[in-house]
Amino acid sequence: AQSVTQLDSQVPxxxxxxxxxxxxxxxxxxxxxxxxxxxxxxxxxxxxxYLSGSTLVKGINGFEAEFNKxxxxxxxxxxxxxxxxxxxxxCAVSDWYGEGAQKLVFGQGTRLTINP
Amino acid sequence: DTxxxxxxxxxxxxxxxxxxxxxxxxMGHRAMYWYKQKxxxxxxxMFVYSYEKLSINESVPSRFSPxxxxxxxxxxxxxxxxxxxxxxxxxxxxxxxxxxxxxxxxFGEGSWxxxx
Numbered sequence: 001a002q003s004v005t006q007l008d009s010q011v012p013x014x015x016x017x018x019x020x021x022x023x024x025x026x027x028x029x030x031x032x033x034x035x036x037x038x039x040x041x042x043x044x045x046x047x048x049x050y051l052s053g054s055t056l057v058k059g060i061n062g063f064e065a066e067f068n069k070x071x072x073x074x075x076x077x078x079x080x081x082x083x084x085x086x087x088x089x090x091c092a093v094s095d096w097y098g099e100g101a102q103k104l105v106f107g108q109g110t111r112l113t114i115n116p
Numbered sequence: 117d118t119x120x121x122x123x124x125x126x127x128x129x130x131x132x133x134x135x136x137x138x139x140x141x142x143m144g145h146r147a148m149y150w151y152k153q154k155x156x157x158x159x160x161x162m163f164v165y166s167y168e169k170l171s172i173n174e175s176v177p178s179r180f181s182p183x184x185x186x187x188x189x190x191x192x193x194x195x196x197x198x199x200x201x202x203x204x205x206x207x208x209x210x211x212x213x214x215x216x217x218x219x220x221x222x223f224g225e226g227s228w229x230x231x232x
Contacts, residue, residue, distance in 0.1 A: 032218040034220075034221075036223075042225055042226070043120075043206055043223040043224050043225040043226045044159065044206065044208075044223040045223070046220055046221075046222070049218070049220060051218040090158055090159075094218060094219075101147055101164045101166040101171040101172055102147070102210065102219060102221070103161055103164070103172065104159075104161070104221055106158035106159055107158065108157075108158055109156075109157075109158050
């Protein structure tokens with residue numbers, strides 16, 4: 001079964017500083033990777049996804065991620081964070097169950113806290 | 117419109133009650149999902165419906181009963197729940213694009229369930 005590991009449970013950062021949230025995946029076959037964000041008391045929102053092609057993926061809110069096959073990583077980055085980026089971030093890998101169904105397997109999440 | 121709507125947002129129920137959570141999407145998606153999320157944990161898949169048929173049941177106790185009346189609606193019927201079932205229940209949907217696990221899964225805001 002595919003899995004992802006988020007290496008940091010909490011990341012505190014000062015406002016306007018850069019940030020990197022780390023994610024490693026386990027699958028050795030074709031892999032589809034996602035980053036979702038969950039703001040307090042809300043559902044999950046897709047930030048970006050990697051399916052194939054360019055290894056640098058740009059998403060919403062100024063986030064980007066780089067797919068690195070040799071290191072089995074998919075780290076999320078933002079060059080300058082804002083208070084509003086405070087949230088829980090989940091890395092996920094997708095698996096195929098056939099008949100139009102897929103399963104997202106999430107990492108444990110990284111709590112990003114932006115301090116003024 | 118990339119919205120998945122869930123009702124109610126909050127539900128408190130006793131262990132002998134019968135209640136239902138409802139989910140609706142109008143994106144023409146043919147796969148719909150129920151996820152359960154405990155506090156400070158990632159979402160965990162419960163059920164997947166594909167083309168209105170149950171395709172995945174992740175060994176969920178029978179006190180949770182899913183129903184997909186049509187391609188836009190998904191219900192989760194609750195009966196004889198336990199306090200440990202208290203959680204955020206997330207509905208999601210994705211477009212079936214053939215054999216692919218790279219579809220974006222769109223989440224609703226969730227229904228907060230408290231079992232007393």
